[in-house]
Amino acid sequence: MPERIGKYTMRFKNPPSILGYASVVGKKEGEGPLGKLFDLCHNDTSLGETSWEKAESRLQNEAVNIALDKAGLQNTDMDCIFAGDLLNQCISSTFGLRGLDIPFLGQFGACSTMAQTLSLASIFVESGAARKAAAVTSSHFCSAERQFRFPLEYGGQRTPTAQWTATAAGSVIVGTEEPKEGKKITVQAVTIGRISDLGIKDMNNMGAAMAPAAAQTLTDYLHDTGTSPDEYDLILTGDLGLVGSELMEELLEKENIQISSRHNDCGLMLYDREAQDVHAGGSGCGCSASVLCSTILQQMSQGQLHNVLFIATGALMSPTSSQQGESIPGIAHLVYLKA
Amino acid sequence: MPERIGKYTMRFKNPPSILGYASVVGKKEGEGPLGKLFDLCHNDTSLGETSWEKAESRLQNEAVNIALDKAGLQNTDMDCIFAGDLLNQCISSTFGLRGLDIPFLGQFGACSTMAQTLSLASIFVESGAARKAAAVTSSHFCSAERQFRFPLEYGGQRTPTAQWTATAAGSVIVGTEEPKEGKKITVQAVTIGRISDLGIKDMNNMGAAMAPAAAQTLTDYLHDTGTSPDEYDLILTGDLGLVGSELMEELLEKENIQISSRHNDCGLMLYDREAQDVHAGGSGCGCSASVLCSTILQQMSQGQLHNVLFIATGALMSPTSSQQGESIPGIAHLVYLKA
Numbered sequence: 001m002p003e004r005i006g007k008y009t010m011r012f013k014n015p016p017s018i019l020g021y022a023s024v025v026g027k028k029e030g031e032g033p034l035g036k037l038f039d040l041c042h043n044d045t046s047l048g049e050t051s052w053e054k055a056e057s058r059l060q061n062e063a064v065n066i067a068l069d070k071a072g073l074q075n076t077d078m079d080c081i082f083a084g085d086l087l088n089q090c091i092s093s094t095f096g097l098r099g100l101d102i103p104f105l106g107q108f109g110a111c112s113t114m115a116q117t118l119s120l121a122s123i124f125v126e127s128g129a130a131r132k133a134a135a136v137t138s139s140h141f142c143s144a145e146r147q148f149r150f151p152l153e154y155g156g157q158r159t160p161t162a163q164w165t166a167t168a169a170g171s172v173i174v175g176t177e178e179p180k181e182g183k184k185i186t187v188q189a190v191t192i193g194r195i196s197d198l199g200i201k202d203m204n205n206m207g208a209a210m211a212p213a214a215a216q217t218l219t220d221y222l223h224d225t226g227t228s229p230d231e232y233d234l235i236l237t238g239d240l241g242l243v244g245s246e247l248m249e250e251l252l253e254k255e256n257i258q259i260s261s262r263h264n265d266c267g268l269m270l271y272d273r274e275a276q277d278v279h280a281g282g283s284g285c286g287c288s289a290s291v292l293c294s295t296i297l298q299q300m301s302q303g304q305l306h307n308v309l310f311i312a313t314g315a316l317m318s319p320t321s322s323q324q325g326e327s328i329p330g331i332a333h334l335v336y337l338k339a
Numbered sequence: 340m341p342e343r344i345g346k347y348t349m350r351f352k353n354p355p356s357i358l359g360y361a362s363v364v365g366k367k368e369g370e371g372p373l374g375k376l377f378d379l380c381h382n383d384t385s386l387g388e389t390s391w392e393k394a395e396s397r398l399q400n401e402a403v404n405i406a407l408d409k410a411g412l413q414n415t416d417m418d419c420i421f422a423g424d425l426l427n428q429c430i431s432s433t434f435g436l437r438g439l440d441i442p443f444l445g446q447f448g449a450c451s452t453m454a455q456t457l458s459l460a461s462i463f464v465e466s467g468a469a470r471k472a473a474a475v476t477s478s479h480f481c482s483a484e485r486q487f488r489f490p491l492e493y494g495g496q497r498t499p500t501a502q503w504t505a506t507a508a509g510s511v512i513v514g515t516e517e518p519k520e521g522k523k524i525t526v527q528a529v530t531i532g533r534i535s536d537l538g539i540k541d542m543n544n545m546g547a548a549m550a551p552a553a554a555q556t557l558t559d560y561l562h563d564t565g566t567s568p569d570e571y572d573l574i575l576t577g578d579l580g581l582v583g584s585e586l587m588e589e590l591l592e593k594e595n596i597q598i599s600s601r602h603n604d605c606g607l608m609l610y611d612r613e614a615q616d617v618h619a620g621g622s623g624c625g626c627s628a629s630v631l632c633s634t635i636l637q638q639m640s641q642g643q644l645h646n647v648l649f650i651a652t653g654a655l656m657s658p659t660s661s662q663q664g665e666s667i668p669g670i671a672h673l674v675y676l677k678a
Contacts, residue, residue, distance in 0.1 A: 001340055002468040004418070008442060010468050051663050079343070080531055087657070088427040090447045094534060094655035098668045103347060103531035105455060106655070108429045108445035116444060120459075127466030129341040129349050147659075192419055192442035195433060316433035316445070318426070320486075324390050329437045 002123055006224025008191050008217075015186035015338070016125040019132070019175045020071025023293040024062045025286075026141070026167030032271045037294040039066045045142060045167055053087060056140035056167075057096035059286070060085070063171035063293070064100065064136050071173045072180050078102045078173075079130035082117035084109060085138050085285055086165075087147060092138050102134065110314030111210075111239055112193070113137040114170060114289040115333035118310075121174040122187040122335070131175065138169035139284030148203070148319055161205040163241045163283035166270055170289025172297075182301030183339045191221040191334040195316065199327045203317070206328070207244020207267070207280055210313035213330035214240060215251040217311060221334050222257065229259045232307045236296060237332075238266030238288025240313060241281030242273070266291035266312075288312045300339035308337045341462055345563025347530050347556075354525035354677070355464040358471070358514045359410025362632040363401045364625075365480070365506030371610045376633040378405045384481060384506055392426060395479035395506075396435035398625070399424070402510035402632070403439065403475050410512045411519050417441045417512075418469035421456035423448060424477050424624055425504075426486060431477050441473065449653030450549075450578055451532070452476040453509060453628040454672035457649075460513040461526040461674070470514070477508035478623030487542070487658055500544040502580045502622035505609055509628025511636075521640030522678045530560040530673040534655065538666045542656070545667070546583020546606070546619055549652035552669035553579060554590040556650060560673050561596065568598045571646045575635060576671075577605030577627025579652060580620030581612070605630035605651075627651045639678035647676045 002010040023038045030041030040062060047055040060083065068074060081100065083093035084107035093106055109116035117135030124130035142152055144165040150156040178184055196213040214237050222228065229235060240248055245265045252259055266288040267281035292310060299305040313332040322328070341349040362377045369380030379401060386394040399422065407413060420439070422432035423446035432445055448455035456474030463469035481491055483504040489495040517523055535552040553576050561567065568574060579587055584604045591598055605627040606620035631649060638644040652671040661667070 001466055004467065004470065008418075053659060053663065084445075084447065086428075088659060089425075089449065089655065089657035091655070091657045091660045094668050095660060095665065098534040098536050098655075101533050104534050104670060105459070105531060106423075106447035108423065108447045110428065120444070123463070123466065123468050127340055127462065127468065128343065129462050129466065131343065192444060194440050195437040195443050197437050316428065316430070316437075318428035318430045320392060320427060321430045321434060324392065326434065329433050331443060 001127055008220040009189055009224035011189040012126045014126055015188050016122045016174050016176060017179060018172055018185040019177060019179055020067045020173040021293040021297045022063050022066035022070060023170045023290040024059050025290050029166055029168050029270060032276060034270060034295050037298060052140055052143035053091060056092040056138050056143050059169035060092050060096035060136055060138040063169035064134055067171040067173050073173060075100045075102055078132050078134050080105060080124055081134040082107050082120045083136045084113040086110060086144055110316055111283055111285050112312040112314030112331050112333050113285045114292055115310055115312035115335050118172055118335050119190040119333055125174045125176060133174050134171060136171035137285040137289045139165050139286035141165045141167045144284060158279055159204040160279055161243050162279045163206060163267055163281050164278035165284035166282045166287035168286030168290035170293030172293060183303055185297060185300045185337055185339045187335060188338045189336040191217055193217040193332045195329045195331050197327055197329040201327050203322050205243060206283060206315045207241040208247055209315050209328035210330040211240055211244040211247040212251060213332040214248050214311050214313045217332040217334050219255055229257060229262060232262060232309050233305050234308045235259050235263045236308060236310050238291060238312045239283040240265050241267040243280050306339050310335045310337055340466055347559040348528055348563035350528040351465045353465055354527050355461045355513050355515055356518060357511055357524040358516060358518055359406045359512040360632040360636050361402050361405035361409060362509045362629040363398050364629050368505055368507050368609060371615060373609060373634050376637060391479055391482035392430060395431040395477050395482050398508035399431050399435035399475055399477040402508035403473055406510040406512050412512060414439045414441055417471050417473050419444060419463055420473040421446050421459045422475045423452040425483055449655055450622055450624050451651040451653030451670050451672050452624045453631055454649055454651035454674050457511055457674050458529040458672055464513045464515060472513050473510060475510035476624040476628045478504050478625035480504045480506045483623060497618055498543040499618055500582050501618045502545060502606055502620050503617035504623035505621045505626035507625030507629035509632035511632060522642055524636060524639045524676055524678045526674060527677045528675040530556055532556040532671045534668045534670050536666055536668040540666050542661050544582060545622060545654045546580040547586055548654050548667035549669040550579055550583040550586040551590060552671040553587050553650050553652045556671040556673050558594055568596060568601060571601060571648050572644050573647045574598050574602045575647060575649050577630060577651045578622040579604050580606040582619050645678050649674045649676055
């Protein structure tokens with residue numbers, strides 16, 4: 001059973017394990033520094049589908065199927081799948097997964113969705129609510145641009161603080177058994193974030209909108225557990241990008257919490273920021289999902305990383321809320337992974 | 340701890356209890372047959388706000404605050420809130436609840452959201468992941484019409500199978516204690532639904548798109564638990580409306596499951612269908628939420644209802660998916676409530 005520690009954190013008495021994971025990405029992501037580490041790189045951003053939305057659905061479907069395959073499991077072995085994405089009414093998830101026939105719980109956490117779905121899958125497995133559960137999320141540059149900003153055909157200019165929505169999906173299978181190969185990776189603890197809104201209104205500066213939430217959730221976790229940043233190999237945020245990462249470190253320094261020596265951000269890892277012209281870095285649910293489900297879990301499985309705090313961040317706005325003059329609320333959920 | 344029974348159902352060993360609940364509705368809902376049973380009826384559909392979206396956010400905020408008040412609790416007593424709605428990126432939930440400072444997990448289940456959030460709140464409380472958790476959802480006729488169909492100013496005609504999106508919100512507080520007054524209502528079991536898609540493409544016939552999912556989830560639950568419909572006082576779906584309710588009963592009759600003598604649908608209860616000109620009935624996340632959080636939980640609390648299966652249904656589409664020629668996947672989650 002999950003055990004509450006402090007005000008905001010739960011720790012698992014019998015930490016559930018990661019039985020399989022997979023990442024599926026588009027062409028640009030495949031050409032980036034992590035390109036060789038993904039399970040599947042598509043050269044055609046449309047994935048051969050007739051719409052960007054259908055392409056994104058397929059990313060998500062493929063990520064789940066590859067993760068199941070790597071875990072030696074089938075869809076019928078799953079008691080539950082937690083899935084979400086950025087598109088209106090989460091259609092990447094619902095259409096991507098409708099054929100799998102797995103009990104489905106749609107999630108909305110914007111770009112924090114990978115941490116949210118992994119948290120819920122872990123809580124379900126550890127509590128006995130599910131024997132095995134899956135977590136998955138995705139984003140697609142082309143479907144996100146036309147929904148949140150402008151259709152690609154418009155050729156809108158991007159500001160220096162803008163982030164590039166990843167065409168990517170990541171999926172994790174959670175259970176109680178040993179993994180088929182590599183070191184056992186367990187989910188040890190979870191901190192569910194609170195909504196934080198410091199009044200940022202610039203839709204092209206999501207990193208700044210999400211940084212306070214990331215700082216808040218990490219502070220909550222460290223306070224609840226009585227641990228310090230140097231007890232972890234890596235504090236991995238996603239996706240604050242360049243602007244948000246610096247802001248988060250600044251906010252934490254005011255609380256006398258130093259993380260810069262062990263902090264990295266998925267939005268700064270997925271692309272070569274200069275060469276690939278992604279401005280402040282990557283973003284989108286698929287960014288942190290594909291980074292976690294490739295290099296991070298691989299390094300943990302191979303014994304190169306042991307204690308990782310994964311803090312995925314989300315901007316909880318819509319084009320409508322921004323058009324109505326609203327600020328951008330941020331959220332961040334934390335998952336403590338141990339190999 | 341939740342205990343798995345059969346393939347799709349979980350039963351609670353220590354059933355969590357409903358500590359408080361509240362419903363907040365608009366003018367039309369207040370004029371309907373349940374009008375006197377809601378906690379708050381607004382006479383101005385804008386709730387005095389400057390946009391329909393802000394009005395819907397306020398419905399949700401008020402429902403949570405009244406439910407907390409009725410439970411004798413404060414926002415700081417909550418370990419988690421599960422919330423969702425129909426608007427793009429769930430902005431009714433995020434903007435409505437951002438001031439509450441409660442750990443937030445956004446849900447997307449379309450009109451099944453009340454059952455989904457109540458299920459998750461119950462699982463969290465029973466497993467120890469939360470000591471107290473809240474569930475809430477909302478919908479608003481005017482924000483839904485302009486997002487899913489046409490702006491009100493267009494004056495679009497409605498087809499006979501169309502349902503009327505409720506301007507309403509409902510919230511439930513789940514914990515382990517005895518309620519302050521009335522009979523103790525507990526959550527005994529949950530069945531998480533699978534996505535069902537029989538190819539319905541008519542956005543004005545959601546009831547037909549969702550009926551197969553409701554039939555599937557009820558069949559799963561009855562099979563898993565080895566129980567029959569006559570062991571329950573009420574099998575309450577929401578929101579199939581007239582067309583979907585008849586279709587669901589037909590589908591179940593083919594499996595030799597008779598529910599008509601104890602079946603009712605939230606979409607048929609919220610309005611006077613003829614006098615209030617709502618065609619096939621009510622719909623929207625707030626419809627089943629406000630019916631559950633008024634007459635149903637009140638009757639259970641007063642000892643008039645004892646065993647209720649609450650099956651909220653959702654249509655997992657978006658205007659984009661329908662414009663791209665996609666069918667409408669349905670889902671239904673079941674919660675077994677006992678007084």
